[in-house]
Amino acid sequence: MRIAPLHAWALPAAEAVELQRALAAKVRERPLRRAPRLVAGIDCGYSRREDRLYAAVVLCRLPGRTPHSPVEVETVEERVVTARPRMPYIPGLLSFRELPPVLECLERLEHAPEAVLVDGQGRAHPRRLGIASHLGLILGIPTVGCAKSLLVGVHAVPGRRRGSRRALLHRGETVGCALRTRDGVAPVYVSVGHLADLAGAVRLVLAATAGFRLPEPARRAHHLATMARLKDEGGQ
DNA sequence: GCGACAG
DNA sequence: ATCTTGTCGC
Ligand SMILES: [Mg+2]
Numbered sequence: 001m002r003i004a005p006l007h008a009w010a011l012p013a014a015e016a017v018e019l020q021r022a023l024a025a026k027v028r029e030r031p032l033r034r035a036p037r038l039v040a041g042i043d044c045g046y047s048r049r050e051d052r053l054y055a056a057v058v059l060c061r062l063p064g065r066t067p068h069s070p071v072e073v074e075t076v077e078e079r080v081v082t083a084r085p086r087m088p089y090i091p092g093l094l095s096f097r098e099l100p101p102v103l104e105c106l107e108r109l110e111h112a113p114e115a116v117l118v119d120g121q122g123r124a125h126p127r128r129l130g131i132a133s134h135l136g137l138i139l140g141i142p143t144v145g146c147a148k149s150l151l152v153g154v155h156a157v158p159g160r161r162r163g164s165r166r167a168l169l170h171r172g173e174t175v176g177c178a179l180r181t182r183d184g185v186a187p188v189y190v191s192v193g194h195l196a197d198l199a200g201a202v203r204l205v206l207a208a209t210a211g212f213r214l215p216e217p218a219r220r221a222h223h224l225a226t227m228a229r230l231k232d233e234g235g236q
Numbered sequence: 237g238c239g240a241c242a243g
Numbered sequence: 244a245t246c247t248t249g250t251c252g253c
Contacts (some may be wrong), residue, residue, distance in 0.1 A: 046244045089244070091241040098243070120242045131243070151242045
């Protein structure tokens, strides 16, 4: 897919924060198409030894109408890009570290995703511009954040069954939700990235989850990034 | 000033 | 994120 550069990436923290405030105003929350089928997952790994990032994207086709999980998810395309990090990890500025190689992965995809699932937050961010929202603005397609832990916000404990959810609140706003994707397993944190609504984001995460805590596209991207890192480290 | 803090 | 062994539950 074709991606237009939006801004520079290696910025002093204070400038990155200002850029986030400007970009956050452009994020749009709106109903997500009922059933996106071609969904990409993105993730990024890191080797301390090599001081390198391993970005991965896996494009998946979700099944149409399937009453129960586990759903059958098919991998359509996958890409890996390795790069030296341009920024350290700073809580709140994750996208500035991980997006550059992720965008290269997406550029090398033949098919354009209908939506992207991101390992990290969307609007559930101090300035409402988590990595999923930032990526959505650059791509101009719907994105959803699905994080394994919390950056900001508070929530009640969801019921123990898959599908149970409780709102995630931050400064008086609902910024996402804690969603149980498996019975009795720790919830994930779902938030709107861009061009989606929370109900649609939750539907997509549940529709893409096939027997594991994380939705398949994101889980497969994480696995692919890990394999790339291990291959790099193993080959001395 | 102190603590919290996606990946 | 990575580092790193054992341990718990199905
Ligand atoms: Mg990750």
